Amino acid sequence: xxxxxxxxxxxxxAQYVDEVQAGRQPRLSDYLARYPYxxxxxxxxxxxxxxxxxxxxxTGAINRVPTLQAMxxxxxxxxxxxxxxxxxxxxxxxxTTVTGQRILPSQLAIELDLSIDIILLLEQRAIAPATIPYxxxxxxxxxLQHSSTAVQEYLYALEQCQSRSAIQKRKQQIKVAEENTxxxxxxxxxxxxxxxxxxxxxxxxxxxxxxxxxxxxxxGL
Amino acid sequence: MDIxxxxxxxxxxxxxxxxxxxxxxxxxxxxxxxxxxxxxELLVKILRTAITSGDEQGRCRIMEWIILRTQAINLLWAQRxxxxxxxxxxxRSVLARDLCADLHECMMRALADPERxxxxxxxxxxxxxxxxxxxxxxLMREGLWYKPLASRGVRIPRALVASLDRLLQSPDHDRQxxxxxxxxxxxxxxxxxxxxxxxxxxxxxxxxxAVILLIFWEGRxxxxxxQVLSISDRTVRNRLKKALxxxxxxxxxxxxxxxxx
Numbered sequence: 001x002x003x004x005x006x007x008x009x010x011x012x013x014a015q016y017v018d019e020v021q022a023g024r025q026p027r028l029s030d031y032l033a034r035y036p037y038x039x040x041x042x043x044x045x046x047x048x049x050x051x052x053x054x055x056x057x058x059t060g061a062i063n064r065v066p067t068l069q070a071m072x073x074x075x076x077x078x079x080x081x082x083x084x085x086x087x088x089x090x091x092x093x094x095x096t097t098v099t100g101q102r103i104l105p106s107q108l109a110i111e112l113d114l115s116i117d118i119i120l121l122l123e124q125r126a127i128a129p130a131t132i133p134y135x136x137x138x139x140x141x142x143x144l145q146h147s148s149t150a151v152q153e154y155l156y157a158l159e160q161c162q163s164r165s166a167i168q169k170r171k172q173q174i175k176v177a178e179e180n181t182x183x184x185x186x187x188x189x190x191x192x193x194x195x196x197x198x199x200x201x202x203x204x205x206x207x208x209x210x211x212x213x214x215x216x217x218x219x220g221l
Numbered sequence: 222m223d224i225x226x227x228x229x230x231x232x233x234x235x236x237x238x239x240x241x242x243x244x245x246x247x248x249x250x251x252x253x254x255x256x257x258x259x260x261x262e263l264l265v266k267i268l269r270t271a272i273t274s275g276d277e278q279g280r281c282r283i284m285e286w287i288i289l290r291t292q293a294i295n296l297l298w299a300q301r302x303x304x305x306x307x308x309x310x311x312x313r314s315v316l317a318r319d320l321c322a323d324l325h326e327c328m329m330r331a332l333a334d335p336e337r338x339x340x341x342x343x344x345x346x347x348x349x350x351x352x353x354x355x356x357x358x359x360l361m362r363e364g365l366w367y368k369p370l371a372s373r374g375v376r377i378p379r380a381l382v383a384s385l386d387r388l389l390q391s392p393d394h395d396r397q398x399x400x401x402x403x404x405x406x407x408x409x410x411x412x413x414x415x416x417x418x419x420x421x422x423x424x425x426x427x428x429x430x431a432v433i434l435l436i437f438w439e440g441r442x443x444x445x446x447x448q449v450l451s452i453s454d455r456t457v458r459n460r461l462k463k464a465l466x467x468x469x470x471x472x473x474x475x476x477x478x479x480x481x482x
Contacts, residue, residue: 003336003337007338010339010346010350011339013350014339014343028438028439029449033449036450036451040428041427042431043434044353044427045350045353047430047434051420052353053349055301056294056301095257105255117289117292123257192293192297196314199314200296200318
């Protein structure tokens with residue numbers, strides 16, 4: 001497949017994914033009939049997308065729809081899901097203080113003695129909240145001038161919402177000849193634990209790693 | 222129509238955003254780059270500008286930032302991939318790192334290629350494709366991929382390798398029985414987990430996937446499938462037969478030569 005064909009395939013499959021994400025149920029057969037030249041490649045992608053990508057919860061890192069307005073009002077804009085969650089807790093981002101002052105991930109990393117990659121994971125709520133040390137929540141709360149409960153609510157909010165919506169979405173989209181009830185409970189990807197992230201981080205120094213291990217042991221995590 | 226409109230809107234929004242960025246390499250510019258809500262598509266465009274202008278430091282900084290921004294979803298992806306396969310518990314973290322490292326390498330290559338324009342338009346979708354390639358490479362490496370005219374890899378369980386190491390490192394030099402786990406038996410026990418149609422279909426050659434998906438996933442008849450794919454009923458039946466044979470061999474995981482005859 002040359003670059004031009006590759007681009008064409010990307011456009012076609014992106015359209016399919018857009019339809020799925022818009023809540024429609026695109027028919028694979030329509031796409032295969034419309035683009036016979038790419039039939040095998042489309043089928044390959046569709047099988048992969050539904051088996052792997054569709055069930056991975058969005059962390060908010062990529063899915064925000066970029067608009068000029070969004071950039072102008074900075075973090076006041078969030079995607080629909082995060083917007084829904086804003087009512088749950090007062091915090092909408094770990095990179096904004098209670099007074100609306102912006103903090104760069106690198107600044108927060110220095111303040112918390114963590115690496116930028118872990119700060120971004122925390123901001124994206126990609127870490128299982130139950131595995132995050134309480135002392136870290138307290139430090140974040142102090143820096144953002146929020147309560148530690150508000151920080152915890154922020155960290156937990158997306159998880160609850162996503163597991164519910166992912167299960168519902170998956171149940172609706174199973175399209176097989178047999179009854180849905182004959183199939184197992186839909187698969188949901190677990191979030192990563194704070195310990196694993198400390199272990200896997202490429203940026204954390206040995207001292208920082210050991211510091212956080214000690215805290216994890218102290219808090220029994 | 223609605224989708225086309227959204228694509229155009231997205232392109233316009235990205236172009237507008239690009240226009241509002243502070244001058245390249247200024248302090249304000251780097252602050253803007255570090256903003257987690259800046260679309261990754263824009264970062265790709267800026268990265269390519271840095272490459273074209275020969276700014277090596279800027280290139281590294283932006284590339285690193287893109288990897289950091291996508292690390293979380295890539296880790297979740299690796300976790301998802303590994304949960305789809307029956308693996309030893311201690312293998313998972315090693316394989317997760319391998320998968321992420323492979324993916325990041327592929328991403329870096331793609332991001333630096335100015336001809337791959339779709340990255341500047343829909344980053345996430347390009348990432349899906351990159352992950353698909355890495356996943357396929359993983360399947361082949363682990364001996365889970367069925368490809369005609371290519372020899373199938375034979376998976377060596379890491380637990381087995383580890384148990385050999387333990388024997389060699391035994392301090393008292395006593396002879397100990399090898400603790401080799403029977404992967405075949407484990408596979409049989411885990412066969413229920415692997416029964417999900419889509420997951421299993423991923424191991425099939427591309428030509429056979431469409432037939433299986435149309436018949437079993439979309440509920441079409443053989444005749445309808447033939448019409449959609451513009452092939453004869455007989456070809457559909459042949460492909461179906463071939464695909465089912467492979468699927469059976471995957472599920473029983475004991476018949477390697479089934480597909481190669």
